[in-house]
Amino acid sequence: DAKRSGRGRSVVYASSLGAASRRMHTIEQALREGLAHGQFELHFQPKVDARSLRALGVEALMRWEHPVLGSISPGEFIPAAERCGLIRELGALALEHACLAARELPRLSVAVNVSPLQLMEPGFVKSVERMLVSTGVGPSLLHLEVTESLMMEDAQAAFKRLHALRELGVHVALDDFGTGFSSLAYLRAFPFHTLKIDRSFVRSLTEHSDARAIVNTIVQMAGVLGMRTVAEGVETERELAIIRSIRCHEVQGYLVARPMSLPKLKDWLAGRPITGPIDDVDSRITP
Ligand code: C2E
Numbered sequence: 001d002a003k004r005s006g007r008g009r010s011v012v013y014a015s016s017l018g019a020a021s022r023r024m025h026t027i028e029q030a031l032r033e034g035l036a037h038g039q040f041e042l043h044f045q046p047k048v049d050a051r052s053l054r055a056l057g058v059e060a061l062m063r064w065e066h067p068v069l070g071s072i073s074p075g076e077f078i079p080a081a082e083r084c085g086l087i088r089e090l091g092a093l094a095l096e097h098a099c100l101a102a103r104e105l106p107r108l109s110v111a112v113n114v115s116p117l118q119l120m121e122p123g124f125v126k127s128v129e130r131m132l133v134s135t136g137v138g139p140s141l142l143h144l145e146v147t148e149s150l151m152m153e154d155a156q157a158a159f160k161r162l163h164a165l166r167e168l169g170v171h172v173a174l175d176d177f178g179t180g181f182s183s184l185a186y187l188r189a190f191p192f193h194t195l196k197i198d199r200s201f202v203r204s205l206t207e208h209s210d211a212r213a214i215v216n217t218i219v220q221m222a223g224v225l226g227m228r229t230v231a232e233g234v235e236t237e238r239e240l241a242i243i244r245s246i247r248c249h250e251v252q253g254y255l256v257a258r259p260m261s262l263p264k265l266k267d268w269l270a271g272r273p274i275t276g277p278i279d280d281v282d283s284r285i286t287p
Pocket residue numbers: 045060061062073074075078091094113114115145175176199232233234235252253254255259
């Protein structure tokens with residue numbers, strides 16, 4: 001009996017493994033076609049000042065609507081594109097469309113997620129520079145988001161790349177802070193402008209008393225190192241209140257707005273009193 005049920009389980013296991021690898025193959029095939037047929041589109045999610053809720057910038061997030069497979073999440077197709085060598089093409093598309101969008105969003109920064117493979121490609125910095133020149137976007141309005149996995153392979157080489165980007169005037173942000181190794185040594189060594197605190201940390205703020213102390217420490221430490229902080233995935237007023245109390249600079253999340261198409265974003269922005277960087281004394285609210 002045990003033998004039979006054991007065999008049954010292994011059959012189920014083998015067939016689901018088969019399904020997973022078939023899905024992977026399907027996605028990789030579809031990626032090629034999707035790129036050729038313009039199925040990819042960027043959506044944009046606002047980032048706002050935590051106190052005034054003034055919009056400061058947007059994060060560009062790739063969306064894929066396949067005619068047969070339906071909508072496929074970046075959590076699935078980005079790793080697939082990395083595996084089958086299409087991440088550079090997809091990344092170049094994101095960069096181009098983000099810069100074109102930046103031209104239509106005066107004063108707002110546009111952040112693009114960059115895969116480690118894309119960042120470490122030999123011509124990457126040049127391609128960013130070319131894109132800025134050809135679109136006329138001010139370098140400081142382009143923000144590039146990288147994750148800690150970047151540092152795992154060759155930290156020295158990654159460090160050089162980030163420096164070269166900073167020299168262009170582009171802003172670099174460390175994304176999903178708190179999910180990887182989150183080494184303090186990296187934060188001291190790498191020239192990040194911004195630290196994005198992962199939404200898993202934000203979620204835990206209202207549940208665990210120690211989480212607040214940890215996030216508070218991260219924000220303080222970022223401040224000492226001259227970095228801005230962004231809280232990702234803020235969904236409730238309670239989370240926002242805590243984020244404000246620990247003086248995190250910026251907020252991004254469903255509470256403020258979901259990612260949306262460029263036309264929808266423009267409508268959303270038009271309905272808000274003020275947007276753009278906070279550079280006037282009036283809006284500098286002292287705690
Ligand atoms: P990310 O860069 O950390 O982006 C934030 C993710 O959190 C997005 O998921 C966004 O829709 C989601 N999010 C924002 N606010 C909330 C919230 O309040 N609650 C919840 N539950 N989620 C929220 P998305 O769009 O599915 O993207 C997932 C990841 O895929 C991104 O994480 C990024 O790592 C990657 N990605 C997306 N677009 C690109 C791209 O163009 N290039 C590369 N290399 N990676 C991309």
